[in-house]
Amino acid sequence: MQTKKSFEVLCDFDGTITNEDIGFSIIQTFAGPGWLEIEEAYQRGEKGSREAMTEIFQLTSVSEKDLQQFVDDNFFIDPYFPAFLDFCRQKEIKVTVVSDGFDFYIERIFAKYKLDLPYFANKLQVVEKRLKADFPYRRSECGQCGTCKLQFAEKIKQKGNSLVYIGDGHSDRCVSQAADILFAKDFLATYCRENGIEFHAFTTFAEILTVLKTITGEEG
Numbered sequence: 001m002q003t004k005k006s007f008e009v010l011c012d013f014d015g016t017i018t019n020e021d022i023g024f025s026i027i028q029t030f031a032g033p034g035w036l037e038i039e040e041a042y043q044r045g046e047k048g049s050r051e052a053m054t055e056i057f058q059l060t061s062v063s064e065k066d067l068q069q070f071v072d073d074n075f076f077i078d079p080y081f082p083a084f085l086d087f088c089r090q091k092e093i094k095v096t097v098v099s100d101g102f103d104f105y106i107e108r109i110f111a112k113y114k115l116d117l118p119y120f121a122n123k124l125q126v127v128e129k130r131l132k133a134d135f136p137y138r139r140s141e142c143g144q145c146g147t148c149k150l151q152f153a154e155k156i157k158q159k160g161n162s163l164v165y166i167g168d169g170h171s172d173r174c175v176s177q178a179a180d181i182l183f184a185k186d187f188l189a190t191y192c193r194e195n196g197i198e199f200h201a202f203t204t205f206a207e208i209l210t211v212l213k214t215i216t217g218e219e220g
């Protein structure tokens with residue numbers, strides 16, 4: 001008897017679940033002069049995200065309370081994301097958030113929208129009014145990422161499950177090649193087009209939900 005392949009979803013956070021890249025907005029708002037040069041070196045691929053974030057955080061100044069307020073006041077989630085989660089729960093499709101952003105704001109957004117799902121991300125603390133990053137999910141094989149998303153993809157593939165990946169940015173590049181079904185927008189969509197990686201374009205989770213229903217055999 002052949003067992004049916006199960007789907008598992010890995011999903012980016014910043015700019016994918018949320019309306020904007022929160023990590024980037026924090027940097028734009030609270031980092032002093034010099035951050036843009038470092039950011040641009042990251043965008044050009046000359047620095048990995050771990051190196052870039054560590055350097056940029058040296059230039060920040062903000063209290064923990066102000067940072068909390070900033071996160072609470074300025075960001076929201078894709079309005080169809082809860083419906084997408086409900087569908088995945090019904091179908092027993094596990095959804096995990098993998099982020100090269102930070103636990104600090106992911107937890108605040110989850111709390112705000114009463115979302116309860118597993119996530120892996122970098123750690124952010126405010127120490128003496130300066131942001132401090134830790135990277136517990138770095139991978140020695142990859143010198144670039146803070147949280148290297150490929151390791152979570154590999155675990156899913158090792159189980160023999162099909163990987164559904166959803167993302168929008170630079171930190172989704174490596175993992176996008178491991179996806180069985182890929183949803184991409186913005187930078188990631190351009191990257192996939194340029195590199196011949198097949199993907200479903202999306203702007204909201206409503207479109208992802210429609211495709212996923214077809215793929216998972218909602219037709220029975």
Ligand SMILES: [Mg+2]
Pocket residue numbers: 012013014015016021167168169
């Ligand atoms: Mg993103």
Ligand SMILES: [Zn+2]
Pocket residue numbers: 139142143144145147148149150174
């Ligand atoms: Zn990596």
